[in-house]
Amino acid sequence: MKTKNILQYLLVVAALFMYSCSSDSDSDSDTPSGSGGQSGLTSIMVTASSQSFEIGNTVTFTVTGNDGSNITANATILVNNSSIQGDTYTPSATGNFEIKATYDGLTSSTITIEVTPPVIVALRVETINTNIKVGDTAEFTVIGTNTSNNDYVVTESASLSVDGTPLVGNKLMATTIGSMVITASLNQLTSDPITVTASEETAPGVFQKTVTVIDATGTWCQFCPRVSYGIELVEAATDKAFIIAAHSGDVMQNTASQTLVSQINPSGNYPTAILNGTIDWTFPEPNNVEQVTNLATGTTSSGLSVNSLVVGNNLKVYVSAAFAASMPDAKLAVYVLESGIDSPQVNGTSYYGGVNPLTAADGFTHNHTLRSSLTAVLGDVIPSENTVAGQKYTQIFDVPIPNNIDNPDEISVVAMIIGNNFEIVASNGGHVGVDKDFN
Structure with a gap:
């Protein structure tokens, strides 16, 4: 009788021990160790489709976990500490940009991409003021085209001339009647000429x-x-x-x-x-x-x-x-x-x-x-x-x-x-x- 009671006691103790171990194991599975949250990852990495490219182009980023999984769709990508939508980015300025990603409590190392000025291979001058009156102002925009046939406004870096005489800035006040030939130059490039014609200013009767x-x-x-x-x-x-x-x-x-x-x-x-x-x-x-x-x-x-x-x-x-x-x-x-x-x-x-x-x-x-x-x-x-x-x-x-x-x-x-x-x-x-x- 005593032997039976002792055996029952040991069985109860064993059951309690197993339940306790099972509870501890369940708790550990809800919050894995490390800083990767529920993903089980311990680190992430961000890469760029190009490390250096001309302004106007788009770069694509990919975020992967230390197990090789692609987690881009669920990660947050930051450019100069500002988050972007999606995994692509088209810079609006030249220079270096710092890129990093975050996911499930993890932050990647920072990579740097370089955005370079466009390599211009052709120039053109544009204006809506091809026919003006004496006393009016014509304003010009210089457009540069790169090897990928993308257009860029390069007015500030280009030089304009009127009938061969340099123009200060990009605005011309017409002071005489007649036609004026406008060209632009940048580095070794010169645009095709455009013509602006100034006609006489007519006063009303009253x-x-x-x-x-x-x-x-x-x-x-x-x-x-x-x-x-x-x-x-x-x-x-x-x-x-x-x-x-x-x-x-x-x-x-x-x-x-x-x-x-x-x-x-x-x-x-x-x-x-x-x-x-x-x-x-x-x-x-x-x-x-x-x-x-x-x-x-x-x-x-x-x-x-x-x-x-x-x-x-x-x-x-x-x-x-x-x-x-x-x-x-x-x-x-x-x-x-x-x-x-x-x-x-x-x-x-x-x-x-x-x-x-x-x-x-x-x-x-x-x-x-x-x-x-x-x-x-x-x-x-x-x-x-x-x-x-x-x-x-x-x-x-x-x-x-x-x-x-x-x-x-x-x-x-x-x-x-x-x-x-x-x-x-x-x-x-x-x-x-x-x-x-x-x-």
């Missing part, structure tokens, strides 16, 4: 009226933000208003601005805003926007075409004044302006939330600031034979960018036809690089 707002201002002037705010309302209401901010007594003052301020504000009252050279903008200016916009309604008998272009360190400006009716003693004035200038502005008004001083951090910058005049500030006399009905007067300026310009990208140009007593009868202009036809 012109849209415009309004010129001259703002005599200064950063020290506590009430001048009232006029600035009114100008913003005008610009929101019409695109026929041309603004000139003439500064006095601050860092933006210059000879041109002082001459203009003396003309429109001889009494020295600030702020002063003058419309078309002779009309006071009624106080409070923000409440009298219609006074300004009404002056830009209807038609008139003279108008302007203006184009400007930054060419290297120079500013090139084309201006044409046209007359549908005779205007003896007409003058032409051309100003260079700059916007986006950050200089603290004293603000004693409730405009702009009453913030004082106003800075770029508050969303306030000085715009349309008069920097220089390409003519006499009050205008150059237009020859009388050019001011009779049906005639035009053209001026081309090619001058160094004024040294008080902070940012050439913020340049704008405004031109004006001025009559007796500084009455501005027409104006036109715009941001540098923008062609403004007769209004």
Whole structure:
């Protein structure tokens, strides 16, 4: 009897031991040892279909486990630490790129691929501006073709020429009537020529009226933000208003601005805003926007075409004044302006939330600031034979960018036809690089 009990006891102990071992074994199979998670892998490797290739081509990556299995479809591939979709990649820039892969908690070693510039074997010049008017700008794109017949834009590295004369940049302002032959070169390659033809600019019989707002201002002037705010309302209401901010007594003052301020504000009252050279903008200016916009309604008998272009360190400006009716003693004035200038502005008004001083951090910058005049500030006399009905007067300026310009990208140009007593009868202009036809 005792023997039977002992035997039963031993059988129970043996069963418990086997169950315990079985449980331990099951637990180990759920979380294998090592860093490979459930896959059982201990390392992975990424390879590329090509280690070095020209830009524009596509590389394919393959990810394999240490057991030789292809796990690409389930792995994550990273290029310069950014994951990509799928297993292919087409670089958009040249240089070296670091590639690695991750899978099931494992990270591969990093490999490097090199993307080289294309080997160009042919060039061509393209433009949509094959037929333009005098005063217009043609822009060119240089395309290079490699041995695989892939095209690349190589404008920045190529050189352009016009009738054999090197062109600075890739834009050409036409200043004469006729045809021009354009070619491009890169290394030892030269493109086939293309031809751009410039025809005469034709003025309309009548012109849209415009309004010129001259703002005599200064950063020290506590009430001048009232006029600035009114100008913003005008610009929101019409695109026929041309603004000139003439500064006095601050860092933006210059000879041109002082001459203009003396003309429109001889009494020295600030702020002063003058419309078309002779009309006071009624106080409070923000409440009298219609006074300004009404002056830009209807038609008139003279108008302007203006184009400007930054060419290297120079500013090139084309201006044409046209007359549908005779205007003896007409003058032409051309100003260079700059916007986006950050200089603290004293603000004693409730405009702009009453913030004082106003800075770029508050969303306030000085715009349309008069920097220089390409003519006499009050205008150059237009020859009388050019001011009779049906005639035009053209001026081309090619001058160094004024040294008080902070940012050439913020340049704008405004031109004006001025009559007796500084009455501005027409104006036109715009941001540098923008062609403004007769209004």
